[in-house]
Each structure stands twice: as C-alpha cells, then as structure tokens.
Amino acid sequence: MMATTDSYPFRELRLLPGSSLRLRGRCVSIPASYRATWPDGFGARGWKLDANLDDPEIIAATSDASGTIPTSVLVHDALDHLLCGFAPSGHRAEAMALEQLARRTGSDPTPDYRQMAREDLLTGQVVGEPLYRFIGAELRHQLPTTAADWDDRSVVNALRERLGDEALVEQLVQRMAGLGHAGRPHALLSWRVTGFAYARRTELGLRLQRLLEQMDAWVDAEGLTETAGEIRIGQGGCAFVADQGPRLEV
Incomplete structure (x- = not known):
C-alpha cells in the first residue's frame, strides 16, 4: 500500500514536481517512460507516466483500448x-477517476465499482x-465503535456476517458512486489550473489516444527496449517529444 497523507486522494497540480507534470502557460507537459519489460513482477510492456513510476499499484499500458471505451488505460491515468x-x-x-472516465467517454462505472467491491473490498x-x-x-x-481499531479483514468480515455479501457489495457500489460524485469539484478546479476546457476532455482524450x-x-x-520523453498537450494538439528520437504530433 502506498503511503497516504491527510490530503489523499487529492493533489494540487501546481505543487507537483516537474518530474511529474509541468504547466507552461497553455501547455501541459507530462513526462512518460517506455520499457519493453518492466521489472514489476508482471513483466508488463508499455508506457508509464513518470508521476507513477514509484507506485507499485500502477502497471504499464500500451495504446490498446478495451471494450466500449475508446481510449487506453494510459489516457485514463493522464x-x-x-x-x-x-x-x-x-x-x-x-x-x-472512474466517475471522470464515465463523464469523458459515456461509460458506466458501475461494473468496475462492483468488480472492485467483489475482488478487493470483500477480502x-x-x-x-x-x-x-x-x-x-x-x-x-x-459496526461497534471498537471497530475503529480493527484491521481491514476484521472490519469486512463483520459487515459480511451482518449484511450478507450481496447486500454489502451493493452498498459498497453506492459508496464508490458517492465518492465519484464527491471528487468532481476537485477535478473541475484542477482542470481550470491546466487552462483547458473541462467540457473538451472527450475530444482531448481521443486525440491523446x-x-x-x-x-x-x-x-x-x-525495436526499442526503453525510451522516455514528454507528452505535451496544448490548445492546438498533442505531441510526444522523445529524449532521443522524433517529435510525434496529432
């Protein structure tokens, strides 16, 4: 588990280090790295935002999109x-973030919430x-007031015994939906800092894809095994500028 702070899960874009994000007028630069095989225990191939390099929960991604969502996991990360x-x-x-993905792509976050509840939270x-x-x-x-001192497994086991798995899953889904809605004001403020219109995120996501x-x-x-560079997002388009290589633009 990554260490948390009192501000989790919110971050102030202006306070992020330049190795994670650079705000330059109406241009946002996001450093990113590629490896053919990441030493993450999965042997994943693909790109990571440099902001996420030290987070063991983040697995590298390629441009592959899945299902009905037209953009990849890396676009979601960014x-x-x-x-x-x-x-x-x-x-x-x-x-x-899933609430923001839903607003950007028209997807339904409920199946993902339910999967998180069943596969992670119930255990x-x-x-x-x-x-x-x-x-x-x-x-x-x-729960009893003493549950504040219980470990995570004891907390969920008590809830499973009291409510049953199906009822608990649905309450957890509703909880995550509520958290998704609660995060929207911070997302709007953050996008205002970038200088980009929040309402144009769908178009921007497709361009970044x-x-x-x-x-x-x-x-x-x-045939590269590793490389790095910057994803640059501006009002007129997106570009990737490799540290050693070409400039790619859309």
Whole structure:
C-alpha cells in the first residue's frame, strides 16, 4: 500500500514536481517512460507516466483500448487521475477517476465499482487508507465503535456476517458512486489550473489516444527496449517529444 497523507486522494497540480507534470502557460507537459519489460513482477510492456513510476499499484499500458471505451488505460491515468488532481492509485482515488472516465467517454462505472467491491473490498483489500475510513458513515453505523481499531479483514468480515455479501457489495457500489460524485469539484478546479476546457476532455482524450498509437508504432518499428520523453498537450494538439528520437504530433 502506498503511503497516504491527510490530503489523499487529492493533489494540487501546481505543487507537483516537474518530474511529474509541468504547466507552461497553455501547455501541459507530462513526462512518460517506455520499457519493453518492466521489472514489476508482471513483466508488463508499455508506457508509464513518470508521476507513477514509484507506485507499485500502477502497471504499464500500451495504446490498446478495451471494450466500449475508446481510449487506453494510459489516457485514463493522464486525464482522469493526474490532470483531475487525483492520486494515481487507491480505491478512493479510482472511484473518483472512474466517475471522470464515465463523464469523458459515456461509460458506466458501475461494473468496475462492483468488480472492485467483489475482488478487493470483500477480502479486506483496500489501498490508500484503512477500510474503516473508506466505507463511510452509513456502513460504519453497522459496526461497534471498537471497530475503529480493527484491521481491514476484521472490519469486512463483520459487515459480511451482518449484511450478507450481496447486500454489502451493493452498498459498497453506492459508496464508490458517492465518492465519484464527491471528487468532481476537485477535478473541475484542477482542470481550470491546466487552462483547458473541462467540457473538451472527450475530444482531448481521443486525440491523446491517437498520439499513443503513434508512440507504440514508433517503439515497435525501432525495436526499442526503453525510451522516455514528454507528452505535451496544448490548445492546438498533442505531441510526444522523445529524449532521443522524433517529435510525434496529432
């Protein structure tokens, strides 16, 4: 679990180090790195935002999009986490970022919330904060006051026994939906800092997706095992400027 601060999951874009994000007038620069094989235990191939390099929860991604969502995980990391001012990982941060993904692409976050509830939360696995804090006041009322000192597995086991798995999953889904809505004001403020129109995120996401496809095609054609550079987002388009290589633009 990544260490958390009192401000989790919110981040102030102006306070992020230049190695994570640079705000230059009406241009945003996001350093990114590629490896053919990341030493992450998964052997993943693809790109990571440099802001996420030290986060073990983040797996590298290519430009591949999945299902009905037309943009890749890396676009989600950049637009729905980083530029919305949310931490890169943690269940609270992901609940908020999935709400932003839904607003950007028209997707339904409910299946992802339900998957997180079943696969992670029901087994006492929560990233970013104690489960007792994450579940919110309504579910905390189902527990004795001493539960504040329990470990995560004890908290969820008590809730499962009291409510049953299906009812608990649905309450956790509603909790994550509420967290998603609660994160929107911070996302709006963060996008105001970038200078870009929040309402144009759909268009920007599709443009960034096309850029990532070019980036993948370039590393494949060159047979690169690793490289790095900056994704630059401006009012007129997006570009990737490699530290040693070409400038790709869309």
